[in-house]
Amino acid sequence: MVGCNPIDDINKEIDGNIERIIVVDSDNYTLTADDYDYLDLGYGSFSSLDDAKTMLPGFLSHTYPTWGQGSSVLVGFNLYIGSAEGVSDYSGADAYALTNADYAATGSDAFGFYPNVNATSKIPDVLATQITGPTEGQIVLATYNQYTETPVVGLANLFDYNFAGSFEGWTIKEEFGGDAVWTSLSGYVQGNSYFGGQVANIEWLVSPTMDLSGDSNLKFQITHALKYATDASLLKILVSTNYSGDITTATWDEITLATAPGVDTLDPSEDYDFSAYDGQMVTVALKYESTDTDAGRWRVSNLAIKTLGVTGASDAKGEYFVYSGGAWKAANGVYYLSSADYDSMGTASGQPGRYNNFSSSMPADNYIPTFLDLTSPYSFGQEDAEIIVIYKYYSSSCSCTQTRGNLYTVVNGAWTAHQSTIATTLQFGFNEGKWVPDNTIRYSLTVDDYVTIGAAFADIYPQPASSAGNYKNFDRRSGNAAEWTDAMLVEAFNVLLDGLDPSVPKAKNI
Numbered sequence: 001m002v003g004c005n006p007i008d009d010i011n012k013e014i015d016g017n018i019e020r021i022i023v024v025d026s027d028n029y030t031l032t033a034d035d036y037d038y039l040d041l042g043y044g045s046f047s048s049l050d051d052a053k054t055m056l057p058g059f060l061s062h063t064y065p066t067w068g069q070g071s072s073v074l075v076g077f078n079l080y081i082g083s084a085e086g087v088s089d090y091s092g093a094d095a096y097a098l099t100n101a102d103y104a105a106t107g108s109d110a111f112g113f114y115p116n117v118n119a120t121s122k123i124p125d126v127l128a129t130q131i132t133g134p135t136e137g138q139i140v141l142a143t144y145n146q147y148t149e150t151p152v153v154g155l156a157n158l159f160d161y162n163f164a165g166s167f168e169g170w171t172i173k174e175e176f177g178g179d180a181v182w183t184s185l186s187g188y189v190q191g192n193s194y195f196g197g198q199v200a201n202i203e204w205l206v207s208p209t210m211d212l213s214g215d216s217n218l219k220f221q222i223t224h225a226l227k228y229a230t231d232a233s234l235l236k237i238l239v240s241t242n243y244s245g246d247i248t249t250a251t252w253d254e255i256t257l258a259t260a261p262g263v264d265t266l267d268p269s270e271d272y273d274f275s276a277y278d279g280q281m282v283t284v285a286l287k288y289e290s291t292d293t294d295a296g297r298w299r300v301s302n303l304a305i306k307t308l309g310v311t312g313a314s315d316a317k318g319e320y321f322v323y324s325g326g327a328w329k330a331a332n333g334v335y336y337l338s339s340a341d342y343d344s345m346g347t348a349s350g351q352p353g354r355y356n357n358f359s360s361s362m363p364a365d366n367y368i369p370t371f372l373d374l375t376s377p378y379s380f381g382q383e384d385a386e387i388i389v390i391y392k393y394y395s396s397s398c399s400c401t402q403t404r405g406n407l408y409t410v411v412n413g414a415w416t417a418h419q420s421t422i423a424t425t426l427q428f429g430f431n432e433g434k435w436v437p438d439n440t441i442r443y444s445l446t447v448d449d450y451v452t453i454g455a456a457f458a459d460i461y462p463q464p465a466s467s468a469g470n471y472k473n474f475d476r477r478s479g480n481a482a483e484w485t486d487a488m489l490v491e492a493f494n495v496l497l498d499g500l501d502p503s504v505p506k507a508k509n510i
Helices: 007-018 033-038 049-063 087-091 100-105 119-130 339-344 368-374 447-456 462-471 486-500
Strands: 026-030 072-080 094-097 139-147 152-162 171-176 182-184 189-192 201-206 219-227 236-240 253-255 281-290 297-311 314-324 327-330 334-336 386-395 400-411 414-417 421-431 434-437
Touching (some): 087 386, 119 139, 339 368, 368 414, 447 462
Parallel strands (some): 334 386
Antiparallel strands (some): 219 297
């Protein structure tokens, strides 16, 4: 093994040559879920061919950085053609979350309906009281808890924030630094000030104001994980009773927990004594602070304010109601997936029950047809039976959880999802420094094509024609008796194209 001393000069020369390396090639490429996220297309499709023609050139430059003039790529992608009729009426409907007072008014002195209570019959009276000025045909999604077992006296949640794919109405407040420290991810919110290195920042995540009037013996619990922090005291849980939008003018008390957070797992804290705030209006804040040498990673999946009450296993459900003829009535032909429904599809990592939503890596249409086959009352499978299913979807393009849905129909005895997209292709060519839509058809000559050309030109170019027919190629040696010149090849290709498709324009150059 030998080496050269002036290695810096050699590296510079190589770097300079790299810029002159141009690849001319062709490829077929079909966009993946990650590609749609890269293009900020959370729905996994283009809304029009014009959008595809506008957005794909930049993607191709990123994917094929060394390809140059004469290269081409046939790109496969999904094109949106429209949702099934009626789906958007439900996925875009207003939502009303039943409160503890609503349950109490219907006779359930708990934080949800009792197992034997028919929620569908109780909710119209709640909506009539809580929704002012409804309009004919208005649709509302009523979300509620229903106990799956007889509840018992214990701690129950007054306020419960589940940060899976959502900030849950909390707001970000910058105190120092310009980096986006708090982000919403699929299973939690995360405070992190590592941007290629540790960076000094102070950024708060502040809750909505919580009304604890009439509540006593309160408890506080947070489920979180902390890693890479040298000084954990930089990260604080704070409470204020006089916050009015300005973090610097409010008075903040710090909560000091006895239970340490998890490291790689999200662990719950103890039920911290929160009784100092009984009966008050409070705001909770998660204050993230970092330095240029200490930037921890703080993940928070849940935060709850609890009180003594009745509690037990429950299912988070939802039903749609339509205002018609002066009254709220349950909507027909639509189903909203509950937390138990997601759990039935699997609760492990990478399964819908993990965070009670679908995503680009867990498409709803991969799960819901099977769910409908197995779940009463939709297991009958009558041909042409239809139902709209509404569900939660985590979109990485907006780092948020959205409400989506689709129409499912029984076709040949199986539940089948309405296809709102079609698979199509566009070809792009690299021309004059950029990727452009290209309708060039690339054709490779077959053995029979050479025989056809040889026979067609036997009397015009005897030796070149004989060579092409015998050897199944074109002799391009300059001055050779069997040489095919550029002009001769244009003649040959015109004859060949006329035979393949007379409508193809004549070849003019090669």
